[in-house]
Amino acid sequence: xxxxxxxxxxxxxxxxxxxxxxxxxxxxxxxxxxxxxxxxxxxxxxxxxxxxxxxxxxxxxxxxxxxxxxxxxxxxxxxxxxxxxxxxxxxxxxxxxxxxxx
Numbered sequence: 001x002x003x004x005x006x007x008x009x010x011x012x013x014x015x016x017x018x019x020x021x022x023x024x025x026x027x028x029x030x031x032x033x034x035x036x037x038x039x040x041x042x043x044x045x046x047x048x049x050x051x052x053x054x055x056x057x058x059x060x061x062x063x064x065x066x067x068x069x070x071x072x073x074x075x076x077x078x079x080x081x082x083x084x085x086x087x088x089x090x091x092x093x094x095x096x097x098x099x100x101x102x
Contacts, residue, residue, distance in 0.1 A: 009015045014027050044055045074080060 014025060016022060044052050075084075
């Protein structure tokens with residue numbers, strides 16, 4: 001689990017190794033995404049109530065479309081059947097083990 005946090009910190013957040021190196025440079029992809037979202041919010045507010053209703057339909061349904069697409073993609077990857085089976089089949093002997101593992 002710790003290695004995933006290090007990968008997230010290094011590649012997504014672009015954090016340096018220590019505080020002496022500064023706070024790091026912003027990632028251009030995240031900056032463009034943030035800019036696009038703020039422009040969208042600005043346009044919805046400028047257009048008024050009529051466009052906010054349309055925007056709310058899109059913003060309420062689009063995350064479900066993305067989640068379904070990611071579910072289909074994840075289910076078609078090699079080894080997905082084993083992972084799904086591992087998720088749904090309980091390991092009864094592990095429930096009886098009271099030790100904490102890393």
